[in-house]
Structure formats: C-alpha cells, structure tokens
Amino acid sequence: MRRTVDPTCKPEEHAGARRWPDVTGTALQRASRIFRALGDPPRLRLLVLLAKGEACVTEVAAAEREEISTISQRLRVLRSESLVSRRRQGKHILYGLADQHVADLIFNALAHASEPRPAPPPAHKEEGAIHVTPDSHR
Template identity: 55%
Template structure:
C-alpha cells in the first residue's frame, strides 16, 4: 500500500478521514472492529462477546457505521455487521501492530 502525500485532497475528504480516527479513538469501538475482523456478527453476538448491553453495542455500531468503518446486511430478522472493506482491516491491524511494538 502506498500513500501519496502530495495528492490533492478536499476538505471533505480530510474531515471524513478525521472522523474515522475519531470513531476509532474509543477502545470499546476499536474492540468491536477487532471482533469483526474476518467475520460477520449480530449485535447480540457482539454484546455477548464484550459482556455489554445490546443498546450500548448498538450505539457504538451506529458510530462506526456513520464513519463508514462497518457495513451491515439483513439476514432474516437479524442485522449482521462486518468491516466495511479491506482498508478498515489494514487500518486496525496497523494500529494494533504498532501498539504492540517495543519502542
């Protein structure tokens, strides 16, 4: 993956990128993204995995969805959440790997 620092970005694009980092700034939301790495899950499954209330997890997912970090699809009566795309997986993996490095 390469990043062109000279690329011309609009103010909206920079604002959207900042919004993604804002959504990632909460440890519990970041944990949800880690749980969704490589799989789909319902709010119920995610709430159970985190030992949280459904409403709490639902609010966190709403923030992540608004920041375009997670996608969702309906299956029957359930809504399944997943990482929005490979960029999100790379972003989360990179942040976690960087945090685990000895500096």
Template identity: 55%
Template sequence: MLDESCDSHEHRPVAELLVDLSPLALEKAARLFRALGDEARLSLLVRLAEREACVSEIAESTGEGASTISQRLRLLRGEGLVKRRREGKHLYYSLVDEHIQNLLANAIDHSQEPRRS
C-alpha cells in the same frame, strides 16, 4: 469475511495524496480517526475483522448491553467503517472493506512496536 477488494483502484503514494488533499477529505479522515479513537469501538472493529456478527452475539460475548453495542455500531456504520445485512430478524455487521481491516492491522502492529526516541 470481506467481499470487497482493493483491486478496483490503485493506491497512490502518500505524497500524491497530499497534493490533491481537500478540506472535505481531511474532515472525513479526522472523523474516521475519532471513531477509531475509542477503545470499545476499536475492540468491536477488531472482533468484526475476525467474522461478521449480530448485536446479540456481540453483547453476549462482551457482557455488554445490546443497546450499547447497537449505539457503537450505528456510529461506526455512519462513518463508513461497518456494513450490515439482514437475515430474518437479525442484522449482521462486518467491516465495510479491506481498507478498514488493513488500517486496524497497521494500527495494532504499530502499537506493539518498541518506542523510538
């Protein structure tokens, strides 16, 4: 479950964002899209949108190795898409905030729309 809200700031229209667009902001956005651009990482994010999970739970449910899952989570965490919390020996991962959940939902919704010519 997400514990952060967008209520702390306003969302600006895209046209306003483009006026203040810095090269650093573009670079960060491009890195975010590269991280999302891998089907396995995207699938992992969708799984974490449903609920937080530890590496062993994810590995067991996907049939992949824990080291593979850990590597993906490390990249996603480095790009600010997931966060972790420790409980005993386990690290539990979840989406960092509602922005990421909305981004995933929009991307999946858009991918299921009929193509327009």
C-alpha cells in the same frame, strides 16, 4: 500576552520538502472523523471482533458482556463513518467490516502500537540535539 503569527524565523531556514498528494479540506475532515470513530477502545475492540467474521448485535453483546443498547450505539457511530457493513438475515442483523481498507487501517495501527516505545526522555540537555525519537522503524 497574545503572540500570534509574525515569525522572525524564515521558512527557508529549514524545512525539507517531500511530495505528497494535495489534501483537500473535506478529505481531511473525513479522515479525522474515521480516526475519531476508531479512537475509542470499546469501538476498536468491536471492529477487531467483526474482523474475524460477521456477527449479529446480540452475539457481539454476549461476546463483549455489554448491553445490547450500548453495542447498538457503538455500531451506529461506526456505521455513520461507513466502517461496517450491515445486512439483515431473518431476525438478525449481521454486521461486518465494511471493506479491506478498514481492516488494513486497524491492522496497521495495531502493528504500530505493538512496536517498542521510545524511552521517556530523561530531561537532559545535550549538544544541540534533544533526540527524542531515534527513528525506531523501517
């Protein structure tokens, strides 16, 4: 059975409205590509490492105990989203975070990730409220 889009419930029934900048399709696409690049633990670790300062590929590989090739591939992904900077210094190629924005993003997520988890709901039925997320923050 294919239930699609014929809402018997009208939008006016609920839905408050705050103001948000209009989000273009491309901005959204790019944002999600960035998120996706950040969404791999090894890659995120690599970025955290680079946040401490520039490093060459070999150096990173040593720190992470991974193969050079693997690190290089990871950096390729990050580079394709402009998340890292890159410059040659003699034999080495130094990588670093692209800018402060990237550092902020990572820092922000790590902060959120370190917050207390909302307890897994005991699957209880209550007076008209499921109350899953007791608004834990700010």
